[in-house]
Amino acid sequence: MNNRSIEIVELNKRYGTIQAIKNINLTIQTGELFGLVGPDGAGKTTLIRILTTLLLADSGKASVNKLDVVKNYKQLREQIGYMPGRFSLYMDLSVEENLAFFATIFGTSIQENYDLIKPIYSQIEAFKTRKAGALSGGMKQKLALSCALIHRPKVLFLDEPTTGVDAVSRVEFWEMLKELKNTGITILVSTPYMDEAELCDRVALMQNGEILSIESPDELKNNFPHDLWYIKAENQYKLLQILRTWEKTYSAHGFGQSIHFVSQDSQMKEDEIRQFLESKTCKIQRIMRIGASIEDCFMELMNQPKKA
Amino acid sequence: MKAFKGFVIKEFYHIFRDYRTMLILFGIPIAQVILFGYIITTEINEAGVAVLDNSKDAVTREIQNQMLASGFFKITAQLSSETEIESIFRKGIAKEVIVFGANFEENLRKGEGSDLQIVADASDANVANLLVSYTTAIVQNYNRQQMADMQIPMQIEPRVRMYYNPELKGVYFFVPGIMSVILMLISAMMTSVSIAREKEMGNMEILLVSPLRPIQIIIGKLMPYFLLSFVNAVSVISLGWLVFDVPVNGSIVLLLAESMLFITLALSLGLLISSVAASQQVAMFISMLGLMLPTILLSGFIYPTENMPLWLELISYAMPPKYYIIIAKDIMLKGVGLRYLWPETLVLLGMTLFFLIVASKKFKIRLS
Incomplete structure (x- = not known):
């Protein structure tokens, strides 16, 4: 075949x-x-x-x-x-x-x-x-x-x-x-x-x-190269704004009612994210590690500089 | 071949299910024949005439009687002075006033000549002309009747005979013209619109991807309209004959064959239009402006092309309907055969081949 x-x-x-x-x-x-x-x-x-x-x-x-x-x-x-x-x-x-x-x-x-x-x-x-x-x-x-x-x-x-x-x-x-x-x-x-x-x-x-x-x-x-975080907050728009201005952010995209977040620091722990967001008075409802979806992969590929 | 048959059947479904298409196909031809037949007429029928009779004798009465008897005139007012003429015209009571001079009969008998004045309302120049010439003819006719007894030795008397249309009926002239307009309109517009619709709706994509060959798509599109246009040609001829007594003096077979040639020409024009038009609106617009107006104005349908300025006359030679109108008129009214019509037929044939080849070449086997 x-x-x-x-x-x-x-x-x-x-x-x-x-x-x-x-x-x-x-x-x-x-x-x-x-x-x-x-x-x-x-x-x-x-x-x-x-x-x-x-x-x-x-x-x-x-x-x-x-x-x-x-x-x-x-x-x-x-x-x-x-x-x-x-x-x-x-x-x-x-x-x-x-x-x-x-x-x-x-x-x-x-x-x-x-x-x-x-x-x-x-x-x-x-x-x-x-x-x-x-x-x-x-x-x-x-x-x-x-x-x-x-x-x-x-x-x-x-x-x-x-x-x-x-x-x-x-x-x-x-x-x-x-x-x-x-x-x-x-x-x-x-x-x-x-x-x-x-x-x-x-x-x-x-x-x-x-x-x-x-x-x-x-x-x-499986080839998605980063750890991916699922973050849900009361005010999604505010959360996205905060994450996008954080120097440790690699990428942050809105997915429906949540944000998919990738840190520049591959060792980052959940607590660090939580602490940073709370310091910015952002009420978090949920944070967890998730596997990448096709859309995450697509976003990642789009952002990558063109490979020679 | 089965695929082709299926395509043609589908095309007929489109036509018979769309009431607007049906209306254009069968309503417009009938309406046009009847409208043109009754409305656009150059004949005079019971035109209003006023009389200012300063003599009131036997002769003036007799002339008036003859005018009435002709059926062309009806006397709507008797005037008593010339000052009334203007107001009669203004009120629209009469289009013409006939003024008999005083002592009309007496002067005639004495051989001194009598005064007869015809005053016409020339705001409509054509009608005024016709009224005057009809009146003159009646008066001269009366004159001749009187002269007959007197034996005047030398006299030139023209005997007029109108060939092919002795009663000068307008409708004789219009039926061939209407046929050309209808066949052009139906054939070219309907095909171009129907192909444009396939493109607009995205169906052309699938038709092209199918094993149907382009020539099958083209002929499949043209055939239904060819048949329906032919039905139209036959119904216009029969309608002209049944309702307006328009004769077909020549061979009906030849007339129908020439009509088929003209239909093919119009269809290939429609095909050509559809290859440049991407939407139904554009196809409709091009057909209307590009075909309808020239067909009506430049083909000699209403206005003789010989009387046009030279440049317009030259353009008229490029108008296919011009040749068809000549052919149809000659066959129907003069009854001539192909022996006299081959130049026009050849021109139509050449034009048809030209458009058909160009249209087929322009038909795209792919998108864009």
Whole structure:
């Protein structure tokens, strides 16, 4: 199974003065669930569009299933499934008509590949006569995924599939991806949500068109080089201000209702933090050591000066 | 091929489910034919005329009777002095005043010649012109009837015959023009908007990634509009024939074939527009301004291009509807065949090929 499904070498793309992606090198194995994680404008969509033959790179090479994305684009288009970031179904067509349409243009039928989409499609099949425009966000997304899968692609590209979808549907969606992965399909998914990165086999953290790291979520978290403190205070804003002005602070970031803090002194004890904060009249509710999350890793990588 | 069929079926769903599309497709053509047919007319019908009869004899009465009998005029006022003329025009009671001089019949009999003055309200120049010439014609006609008994030896008598449209009906002239406007509008605008919609909604991304070939996407987009435009051409011709008695003197097959050629031309223009327009609004705007106005103003539909300044006349030669209007008019009214229409047909064919090739070349197989 150690086949290379997607290979990217030295890929560059520029829009006017903006370098959308810079020197991307990436190899994805067959059957992998691979995540491209990064904020808006990181270059995720550009990379996916180059791989799906929709855009031409300025330099570098990319191939999917050993097919070059430029030279062999016609063959390649038959083997890939693509779900763009924007909702791309026909609103005036019913659920079933949408699915049947995408089946016919890929030269297949709903019946032929029903087994593959059944886990997903069966959830919305009750609404198959309803117009796609009248579906909820989560249902639209399930339909879009069914449409992207209907021709049994070998590689599936999903561009921010969970953006703008409610929390429950997001969880459900990732469950479906896990199931799909078991069928042997290679999945490349982009997302701005760090928590979703944990669900991938490997993730590439992207920012400003560059890949900062490519690791499995566990490796990424284990490689976090610092001790990380979870601190919760009554006044979170005040706490953050105090920590940011402390000369011993390496980094302090707000995470929901708490602060994730890293000291410059790797030997620092809980008491020292507590004492310092109390001397600044900050009422602490909780301090504890925690393991790093993907987001901590991302923040860390972003702050690091570029390695040569 | 199955993929292509599925694509065309999907396209029909879009058309039949959107009531606005349906309205534009089938409402506008019918409304336009009827509106243009009834409203834009150059004929005179019961125009108001006032009479200032200073003689009140048999001859003046007879001339008035003949005017009434023609159906073009209706006498709305009898005046008693010239000072009333101005106020009649101001009040809008009459568009024309006929002034018979004193002793009209007597002077006529004596051979001294009689005074007949026609005063017209020329604030609408075209109408004034028409009224005056109709009145003159009636008077001359009366004159000739009287002369017939007197046997004047030498006399030039023009016999006028209006070929192809003996009753000078405006609608004969407008039906071919409306056909060109409708086919241009439906074909070009609807296709450009529908392709722009695929782009705007992000559907084009998936269509491009699919194994559908670009040519299949193009033809799949054009075919439904081709069929519907053809239905429109047929319904405009039948409507003209049934409601306004506009004849098709030539070959109906040739007329429909030329219409198909023109539809193809308009469709490729629509395709070209869609390749530069990123949104439905832009596509609509370009079609309206770029196609509608020139089609109406510069194609000879309403205003003859020969009377335009040279530079505008030259531009009009680049307007595809101009050639279609010539062809449709010639087939419908003159009944001529392809033998006389091949230059125009060739021009249309050349333009169609040109636009089709340019549009296909410009159609992108990738984004941006």
